Amino acid sequence: MAKPSERAVPGGAGRRPRGSLSRPQIVAAALDVARTEGLAAVSMPRLAQELGCGAMSLYGHVDSKEHLLELLAGAVLEDFPLERGDDAPWRPALADFAASLRRRMLEHRALAELLITRRMWSAGLAEVFEWLLGRMTEGGWPLRDGVRAYHSVQTYTLGFVLYEIGRTTPEGQEDHRAWWRHTLADLPPASFPRLHAAAGYAPEGAQDEQFTWGLERLLDGLAAELAHGGDRTGDVAGGTAGAGRAGRAGGAGGDAQRRRTGAISPGPPP
Numbered sequence: 001m002a003k004p005s006e007r008a009v010p011g012g013a014g015r016r017p018r019g020s021l022s023r024p025q026i027v028a029a030a031l032d033v034a035r036t037e038g039l040a041a042v043s044m045p046r047l048a049q050e051l052g053c054g055a056m057s058l059y060g061h062v063d064s065k066e067h068l069l070e071l072l073a074g075a076v077l078e079d080f081p082l083e084r085g086d087d088a089p090w091r092p093a094l095a096d097f098a099a100s101l102r103r104r105m106l107e108h109r110a111l112a113e114l115l116i117t118r119r120m121w122s123a124g125l126a127e128v129f130e131w132l133l134g135r136m137t138e139g140g141w142p143l144r145d146g147v148r149a150y151h152s153v154q155t156y157t158l159g160f161v162l163y164e165i166g167r168t169t170p171e172g173q174e175d176h177r178a179w180w181r182h183t184l185a186d187l188p189p190a191s192f193p194r195l196h197a198a199a200g201y202a203p204e205g206a207q208d209e210q211f212t213w214g215l216e217r218l219l220d221g222l223a224a225e226l227a228h229g230g231d232r233t234g235d236v237a238g239g240t241a242g243a244g245r246a247g248r249a250g251g252a253g254g255d256a257q258r259r260r261t262g263a264i265s266p267g268p269p270p
């Protein structure tokens with residue numbers, strides 16, 4: 001990705017020379033604008049001002065603002081900070097993925113929403129996904145259920161981070177606590193005794209401890225699903241070994257699960 005000095009207009013004034021603009025420079029400039037001014041400030045005229053070029057020059061490298069936002073979402077996920085060992089068990093692998101995704105989103109708070117509203121994909125994330133599916137199938141998951149488990153952890157993380165972003169700055173924390181105080185003051189204790197008893201805990205939902213607690217309970221549920229066999233339909237090459245191991249452990253529990261879930265195509269990763 002281009003460094004700030006690479007985005008500066010040569011000579012410090014005027015328009016940059018023809019041919020000196022590139023897509024990585026545009027994406028890097030958009031990231032800087034989003035971090036300092038917010039995602040709403042990212043526009044073609046604003047980037048043209050930042051890069052010292054005409055707005056139409058940008059369209060030689062990005063198709064539209066929507067295309068640029070997809071590139072920004074991908075940039076957030078490049079160089080994904082996750083150590084990947086070939087002998088990692090599936091559960092800590094998924095837990096480390098969730099923690100890394102959360103850290104990256106909190107580093108790019110202004111862009112976190114993009115990972116919900118745009119396609120969550122990059123070359124770096126493709127490598128992570130491939131590795132995770134390897135850990136899942138080696139750990140006994142049928143490939144289809146491995147994808148479902150990945151999606152469950154991913155969506156839990158995305159939703160939690162969007163919830164916590166506005167509540168974890170010092171100002172946001174105090175606003176959140178003040179909201180709870182004022183809200184509870186309007187509720188008679190006789191009618192809402194449990195809410196008043198929980199007044200010391202309710203404002204603490206957006207914290208590391210809550211994220212870890214919820215993630216561990218989700219992983220507990222996935223481990224229980226694996227122990228009972230899961231849904232072994234729809235496997236493709238790459239997951240057959242895991243399906244065999246899960247099938248031997250599953251028995252009637254897997255048959256009951258298939259009756260509950262039906263045939264649902266997992267579709268492409270978001």
